[in-house]
Amino acid sequence: xxxxxxxxxxxxxxxxxxxxxxxxxxxxxxxxxxxxxxxxxxxxxxxxxxxxxxxxxxxxxxxxxxxxxxxxxxxxxxxxxxxxxxxxxxxxxxxxxxxxxxxxxxxxxxxxxx
Amino acid sequence: xxxxxxxxxxxxxxxxxxxxxxxxxxxxxxxxxxxxxxxxxxxxxxxxxxxxxxxxxxxxxxxxxxxxxxxxxxxxxxxxxxxxxxxxxxxxxxxxxxxxxxxxxxxxxxxxxxxxxxxxxxxxxxxxxxxxxxxxxxxxxxxxxxxxxxxxxxxxxxxxxxxxxxxxxxxxxxxxxxxxxxxxxxxxxxxxxxxxxxxxxxxxxxxxxxxxxxxxxxxxxxxxxxxxxxxxxxxxxxxxxxxxxxxxxxxxxxxxxxxxxxxxxxxxxxxxxxxxxxxxxxxxxxxxxxxxxxxxxxxxxxxxxxxxxxxxxxxxxxxxxxxxxxxxxxxxxxxxxxxxxxxxxxxxxxxxxxxxxxxxxxxxxxxxxxxxxxxxxxxxxxxxxxxxxxxxxxxxxxxxxxxxxxxxxxxxxxxxxxxxxxxxxxxxxxxxxxxxxxxxxxxxxxxxxxxxxxxxxxxxxxxxxxxxxxxxxxxxxxxxxxxxxxxxxxxxxxxxxxxxxxxxxxxxxxxxxxxxxxxxxxxxxxxxxxxxxxxxx
Numbered sequence: 001x002x003x004x005x006x007x008x009x010x011x012x013x014x015x016x017x018x019x020x021x022x023x024x025x026x027x028x029x030x031x032x033x034x035x036x037x038x039x040x041x042x043x044x045x046x047x048x049x050x051x052x053x054x055x056x057x058x059x060x061x062x063x064x065x066x067x068x069x070x071x072x073x074x075x076x077x078x079x080x081x082x083x084x085x086x087x088x089x090x091x092x093x094x095x096x097x098x099x100x101x102x103x104x105x106x107x108x109x110x111x112x113x114x
Numbered sequence: 115x116x117x118x119x120x121x122x123x124x125x126x127x128x129x130x131x132x133x134x135x136x137x138x139x140x141x142x143x144x145x146x147x148x149x150x151x152x153x154x155x156x157x158x159x160x161x162x163x164x165x166x167x168x169x170x171x172x173x174x175x176x177x178x179x180x181x182x183x184x185x186x187x188x189x190x191x192x193x194x195x196x197x198x199x200x201x202x203x204x205x206x207x208x209x210x211x212x213x214x215x216x217x218x219x220x221x222x223x224x225x226x227x228x229x230x231x232x233x234x235x236x237x238x239x240x241x242x243x244x245x246x247x248x249x250x251x252x253x254x255x256x257x258x259x260x261x262x263x264x265x266x267x268x269x270x271x272x273x274x275x276x277x278x279x280x281x282x283x284x285x286x287x288x289x290x291x292x293x294x295x296x297x298x299x300x301x302x303x304x305x306x307x308x309x310x311x312x313x314x315x316x317x318x319x320x321x322x323x324x325x326x327x328x329x330x331x332x333x334x335x336x337x338x339x340x341x342x343x344x345x346x347x348x349x350x351x352x353x354x355x356x357x358x359x360x361x362x363x364x365x366x367x368x369x370x371x372x373x374x375x376x377x378x379x380x381x382x383x384x385x386x387x388x389x390x391x392x393x394x395x396x397x398x399x400x401x402x403x404x405x406x407x408x409x410x411x412x413x414x415x416x417x418x419x420x421x422x423x424x425x426x427x428x429x430x431x432x433x434x435x436x437x438x439x440x441x442x443x444x445x446x447x448x449x450x451x452x453x454x455x456x457x458x459x460x461x462x463x464x465x466x467x468x469x470x471x472x473x474x475x476x477x478x479x480x481x482x483x484x485x486x487x488x489x490x491x492x493x494x495x496x497x498x499x500x501x502x503x504x505x506x507x508x509x510x511x512x513x514x515x516x517x518x519x520x521x522x523x524x525x526x527x528x529x530x531x532x533x534x535x536x537x538x539x540x541x542x543x544x545x546x547x548x549x550x551x552x553x554x555x556x557x558x559x560x561x562x563x564x565x566x567x568x569x570x571x572x573x574x575x576x577x578x579x580x581x582x583x584x585x586x587x588x589x590x591x592x593x594x595x596x597x598x599x600x601x602x603x604x605x606x607x608x609x610x611x612x613x614x615x616x617x618x619x620x621x622x623x624x625x626x627x628x629x630x631x632x633x634x635x636x637x638x639x640x641x642x643x644x645x646x647x648x649x650x651x
Contacts, residue, residue: 020290025282032289039293039300046304073303076252080296083259087292090266091285097270098278107286109279 001049005041013038023112025095025105029088036084040077047073117642120170124183124198126163127206127243130156135236143229150221153232157217160239161210168203172618178631179621182639190636191313197249197636200622201452205246205377208456211604212370212463213239215597216363219467222591224361227272234271238264238367245374249636251299251309251336254378258295258339262288265371268364269356280359287352291342298336305329311385312636315629318390330395333386337379337396344375344433346403347410353430354414358422362470365422366463369429373459376436380448383440384626397441401552404438405559407431412563415570421469424570425462428522431563432458438556439537445627447540452619454533457608461521461530464601467594468514472578474588475511507587510595512579517602519575523567529608534560536616 012034019031047070056068095105102109134156141149171179183196217225217235225231241261248254266288270281303309305325306317321329338349345353353372357365379400387395411430418424432455439451517528524534537560541553608615625631 020286028286032286035290035293039296042297043300046300048304073300076300076303079252079256083256084292087259087263087266087285087289090263091282091289094266094270094278094281094285097273098282101273101275101278107282109275109282 005045005049009038009041009045012041023106023108025098025107028107029091029095032088032091036081036088040081040084043073043077043080045073047071120175121181121183123163123167123170124181124196124247125185127160127167127247128196128240130159130163131236131240131243135233135240138233138236139230146226149232150217150225153235154214154217156236157210157213157239160243161207161214164203164206164210167198168200168207171198171200171203172621177635178625180625180632180635182635184639184641187642189641190639191308191310194253195249195310195312195636195639196247197312197632198247199625200618201377201381201626202246204452204456204619204622205373206243208373208459209239209242209246209370211601212366212459215463215601216366216467218593219366219597220361220363221593224272224363227361228270230267231271234264234267235367238268240264242370242374246377249311251302251311251314253309255292255295255299258343259292261371261374262292265364265368268367269360271364272361277359277361280355284352284356287342291339291349294335294342295339298332298334298339301328301332301335305332310636311382312629312632315385315390316633316637318386318392321391326392330392333382334396334399337382340375340379340382341403341437342375344372344379344437345407345430346433346437347406350407350410350430350433354418354423354426357426357429357466358420362467365425365466369459369463369466372429372433373436373455376433376440376455379437380440381626385629385632388627388629390629394443397443400437400441401443401556402441404434404436404441405552405555407434407437408556408559408563410434412559412566415563416566418570419574421472421574422466424574425466425469428458428462428465428567431567432462435537435560435563438559442541442552442556444540444544445623447537448623448626449616449620450533450536450540452623453529453608453612453616454537456615457521457529457533457605460601460605460608461518464514464598464605465518465522467598467601468511468518471588471590471594471598472511472515474590475508475578475586507590508579510590511588512575514598514602515571515575515579517605519567519571521602521605523571524564525568527609529605529612532609532612534564 016031016034016038019027019034022028022031050069053067053069055071056065098109099105104111106112134152138149138152141152167181170176171181175181179200181198183198184190185194185196188194213235220231238261241257241264244257245254245261248257266281266285269284270277273281299309302314305328306314306321308314308317318326342349357368360368383396383400387393387397408431411427411434414427414430415424418427436451436455439447520528521530524530538557541557544553
């Protein structure tokens with residue numbers, strides 16, 4: 001299962017990197033979104049993959065943490081999703097503004113000389 | 115049992131701008147004076163708070179001058195810890211001084227060319243202060259994002275085509291850097307199970323060898339985010355464009371933002387890698403990166419014609435010098451590098467404010483493209499600022515320009531010279547180390563960067579003040595002249611009080627080299643105990 005998820009994240013991240021290097025701002029924002037998904041998944045699985053385990057809670061006496069799922073990365077990923085979402089939305093606004101002001105959707109704000 | 119009120123002061127630099135920024139949103143854009151008043155009250159109180167914190171930490175109110183604030187009363191490695199020591203206090207002091215200067219500068223026109231300048235300004239301060247204070251990696255990420263989100267808005271403040279072009283690149287680069295930040299944090303958490311920086315340093319000894327490798331990878335990916343912020347070559351190409359496009363008060367605040375990257379790197383690196391199993395890791399990267407940045411800044415400064423870009427490259431040079439000094443790994447060098455940082459930040463910020471006034475000699479009145487005015491229907495256009503213009507405008511501009519140039523290039527008699535002399539003196543008199551090739555390279559680059567600064571600034575000065583055919587004395591406001599004068603006078607004060615300042619910085623850098631002190635303080639931080647609610651009478 002680890003390998004499948006690792007490859008999935010890798011493909012997503014790679015696609016994102018490729019898109020970010022493209023000249024159109026729409027491609028760039030799609031790339032940013034893909035990368036943010038990949039990063040969020042990455043944070044999520046950093047709490048180790050586990051199925052059917054209760055989250056780690058404080059109980060009586062010493063407990064074996066390997067029997068429980070780590071809840072902290074889920075809290076982290078939630079924060080990261082919200083922040084990533086907000087900043088990407090902000091970029092979207094700037095992108096639309098740039099399209100309106102410069103009349104092109106090239107990331108440099110001007111078409112390349114041919 | 116409750117906390118003494120002094121303890122809550124540690125939280126105040128985050129709380130005050132948060133509340134004031136929120137309050138400012140509610141006030142209508144037309145009430146400039148009221149908005150400015152609230153903003154300046156908040157910023158001045160930040161100055162007072164940071165002075166008090168500086169006094170408390172230097173008088174060892176807390177053991178070793180390290181104050182710890184457990185947020186929400188969670189015990190140390192579990193909750194978020196805010197930490198204040200001498201270095202934090204001095205950085206916050208620098209922030210509030212710069213903030214007051216740019217705010218006063220923006221009073222007469224720049225704050226009015228768009229909306230929500232004052233709120234964004236307060237949120238920027240909140241993010242910066244939070245990044246200085248926090249001792250938790252993920253919380254650091256949150257404060258960085260607060261700071262960046264506010265800075266995106268401020269870079270676009272009063273937006274025109276130029277600002278939006280620069281803003282697009284600035285935002286994309288920083289969004290990407292934030293993703294790297296997250297990957298780094300996740301890797302660090304996966305290997306050590308902690309996000310508290312100090313706790314992380316304590317756990318390094320317990321790590322297995324293969325985990326240590328993963329941790330190093332995590333820290334390096336994390337460092338990429340800070341290096342982008344501090345514009346290390348080749349991650350710093352966004353900087354000159356953004357600085358020259360942003361409105362002057364914003365650009366002055368951004369000079370400080372590059373220093374935050376260096377600050378976090380300094381703190382994190384000395385905490386994790388000054389001793390222990392991974393001692394000395396990555397210092398070479400910082401050193402060579404800093405050298406490359408210095409070289410890049412020097413060439414860029416020589417090549418640039420436009421004053422905004424020149425200021426940008428001056429900032430690149432200053433952060434290159436700082437990175438190299440951190441990576442050089444000699445404790446004495448860090449003390450004097452901190453002095454250099456304060457002096458160069460003040461001077462570059464003053465220069466960025468000044469060039470807008472200098473530009474008015476050439477093109478009076480056409481400095482702004484107020485596009486947002488129509489977009490947001492802000493009706494009263496502040497086209498020609500009202501008020502008493504100051505006499506001798508040209509003389510002031512010339513003198514202030516010379517002052518900035520002296521500090522930036524490091525010529526005597528101002529503080530830039532003291533700083534550079536100190537750097538060279540420390541490099542040439544190593545304690546227990548021999549002068550190597552790298553030392554000579556660093557020395558040469560520092561001297562060359564000064565030379566490039568002289569050539570470039572002199573070219574600009576001669577062209578502007580001497581070789582222009584019709585120089586009309588521009589209208590300068592008191593509120594525009596005062597902050598520049600104040601910043602330069604601070605540089606003069608730094609020169610006169612160089613001894614005590616360096617002694618203070620020495621005291622503030624000293625505990626950084628002893629991670630044990632921080633570990634002990636964090637772990638022994640007491641939680642407030644209280645009887646359960648039901649049993650209280």
